[in-house]
Amino acid sequence: MRVVVDGMGGDYSPQAVVEGCVLAQNEYNVEIIITGPEELILKELEKYSYNKEKIKIVDAKEVISPNEAPVKALKTKKDSSMVKALQMVRDKEADAIISAGSTGAFLAGCTLIVKRIKGIDRPTLAPIMPGRKGAFMIADAGANADCKPHYLVQFAHLGKVYFESVLGINNPSIGLINIGAEEEKGNELTKEAHKLLKGESLNFVGNVEPRDIPTGEVNVLVCDGFVGNTALKMYEGVAGNILDELKEKIMGSTRTKIGGLLLKPVFKAFKKQYDYKEYGGAAFLGVNGICIKAHGSSDAKAFKNAIKQAKIFYDNKALDKMKDIFENQQGNNE
Amino acid sequence: MRVVVDGMGGDYSPQAVVEGCVLAQNEYNVEIIITGPEELILKELEKYSYNKEKIKIVDAKEVISPNEAPVKALKTKKDSSMVKALQMVRDKEADAIISAGSTGAFLAGCTLIVKRIKGIDRPTLAPIMPGRKGAFMIADAGANADCKPHYLVQFAHLGKVYFESVLGINNPSIGLINIGAEEEKGNELTKEAHKLLKGESLNFVGNVEPRDIPTGEVNVLVCDGFVGNTALKMYEGVAGNILDELKEKIMGSTRTKIGGLLLKPVFKAFKKQYDYKEYGGAAFLGVNGICIKAHGSSDAKAFKNAIKQAKIFYDNKALDKMKDIFENQQGNNE
Numbered sequence: 001m002r003v004v005v006d007g008m009g010g011d012y013s014p015q016a017v018v019e020g021c022v023l024a025q026n027e028y029n030v031e032i033i034i035t036g037p038e039e040l041i042l043k044e045l046e047k048y049s050y051n052k053e054k055i056k057i058v059d060a061k062e063v064i065s066p067n068e069a070p071v072k073a074l075k076t077k078k079d080s081s082m083v084k085a086l087q088m089v090r091d092k093e094a095d096a097i098i099s100a101g102s103t104g105a106f107l108a109g110c111t112l113i114v115k116r117i118k119g120i121d122r123p124t125l126a127p128i129m130p131g132r133k134g135a136f137m138i139a140d141a142g143a144n145a146d147c148k149p150h151y152l153v154q155f156a157h158l159g160k161v162y163f164e165s166v167l168g169i170n171n172p173s174i175g176l177i178n179i180g181a182e183e184e185k186g187n188e189l190t191k192e193a194h195k196l197l198k199g200e201s202l203n204f205v206g207n208v209e210p211r212d213i214p215t216g217e218v219n220v221l222v223c224d225g226f227v228g229n230t231a232l233k234m235y236e237g238v239a240g241n242i243l244d245e246l247k248e249k250i251m252g253s254t255r256t257k258i259g260g261l262l263l264k265p266v267f268k269a270f271k272k273q274y275d276y277k278e279y280g281g282a283a284f285l286g287v288n289g290i291c292i293k294a295h296g297s298s299d300a301k302a303f304k305n306a307i308k309q310a311k312i313f314y315d316n317k318a319l320d321k322m323k324d325i326f327e328n329q330q331g332n333n334e
Numbered sequence: 335m336r337v338v339v340d341g342m343g344g345d346y347s348p349q350a351v352v353e354g355c356v357l358a359q360n361e362y363n364v365e366i367i368i369t370g371p372e373e374l375i376l377k378e379l380e381k382y383s384y385n386k387e388k389i390k391i392v393d394a395k396e397v398i399s400p401n402e403a404p405v406k407a408l409k410t411k412k413d414s415s416m417v418k419a420l421q422m423v424r425d426k427e428a429d430a431i432i433s434a435g436s437t438g439a440f441l442a443g444c445t446l447i448v449k450r451i452k453g454i455d456r457p458t459l460a461p462i463m464p465g466r467k468g469a470f471m472i473a474d475a476g477a478n479a480d481c482k483p484h485y486l487v488q489f490a491h492l493g494k495v496y497f498e499s500v501l502g503i504n505n506p507s508i509g510l511i512n513i514g515a516e517e518e519k520g521n522e523l524t525k526e527a528h529k530l531l532k533g534e535s536l537n538f539v540g541n542v543e544p545r546d547i548p549t550g551e552v553n554v555l556v557c558d559g560f561v562g563n564t565a566l567k568m569y570e571g572v573a574g575n576i577l578d579e580l581k582e583k584i585m586g587s588t589r590t591k592i593g594g595l596l597l598k599p600v601f602k603a604f605k606k607q608y609d610y611k612e613y614g615g616a617a618f619l620g621v622n623g624i625c626i627k628a629h630g631s632s633d634a635k636a637f638k639n640a641i642k643q644a645k646i647f648y649d650n651k652a653l654d655k656m657k658d659i660f661e662n663q664q665g666n667n668e
Contacts, residue, residue, distance in 0.1 A: 145522075259594070266593070
């Protein structure tokens, strides 16, 4: 398997990217291509002992920054580490791409360069989140701010294949994020989506109220990208705020400081459990390639895990399974 | 001032309602009317020494349950504690209403019986939430699942008056909940609402990303009711989950149990800070009366604080201020 990694994406590029690639190559024996300024990437690589046959560099002199207008950046920076990497997937020179660069540019690039699976109207950004009782997926988490009801049905099928193939959970439960448990609750989108989901061959468990999302009792949660992004960012925001505030209060007195010390293993286990880095990146599902968006603040471990995620995706032929569903069973509804 | 309280609303009615009314009457010297089955309410009241001139009962034999279809329940249960209370506000026999009953029935009842302020298209459910740096409001938090852009402008003006009148914060900051900081980000609704909000005489600070909501740095957060309800319930859900999980982990070993004991004051202060009961209920703004939706699980303290909230609302003439804005300055846009 060949994975191309955008060498210049993310807050800690190229250092964290290169280190993650070396770690992953050693552990999973995949072929890795790193795009970016050749000299710079090589300088980083030479810090490690690595297999020169299995880690290659493809020179790319430009970098797309998160502040640039996505489509314009893709069109004008053909020699960027991100565009070069996307083109390799399009041209079948790589089986998967990982980037921690601009989310907007990466998602637009996947759609415009790698292109959609036939039958898919909108690909979906589908991160895996740590839940109390298990991992759960939010689809869509921000790629499509406005959705039509049948997009959510496509997200559900894509999420199902991902859960089965990558996480090994058979016939995962599918829920519709909604502001009420009853079928008739919600907005125009969710009322219609509920009806459509009921008619699909899915393990559809109905509406899931946002307060129940964090438990992880339902595997795949579908919604429009605005709601999904709101849920995702509230999750990060509230958890971060609470832990910061606890820390602040613990430092307030000697008694509580000692309590805090005794609880260190608890806080550590907690932090590990809520660590997105364990889950690699967010898959962008519905495009004709294995496309993984790593978190902007990814460290070497996160890149290593994203490569592992791409490998499991590849080994289990998840892309072919997705194509089978949409190219054969469902027409393009638009 | 006369406050009518739905004696049969909420999980702990009528006990918690009656106790809260007695506490509030003693402390704030308001006149209180409790609706509900006369004998039942009287039996509760007689547990306390209370001022019989200031707490009266209005007999209502029926109860609307949270499971009933709201509009149908309002129409068929004319002798319910909720409908009787709403009618008293409509007929100017009471200045404010508080109910912890069915949210759907209460909001529909406020709109259909108490009616909207002239110029308001959609009233908004506007709870106050505990933020790290201060309290914040979400408007709308669930009354309007689908919104037009100009509704959000109305929510902003209503929220501003509430913050100034009830919380004493002058010219509060107004933010638009959005999935990106830049003006052009978001869905069709937020893109258009952003343009409109910029043109208003408001302290509009732009988009607020969901991860920044819990800080409480921005006072009034406007959004459609689906997004607001999602944010609200994620807030409750994540906070609850984290605290439950910490507790579970603390019980895992002797060392951490001792740590947990030492940290008891921290957890207690934390719980108090995140206690919605301190804030009374969620005001339903834009109707022609002071209408407060108390949490379904309200205890006596929550009812007492909701009555206090209604009193501040009344004493500061917030309703007149809202009417001034909409009846004179803005036309009905629909």
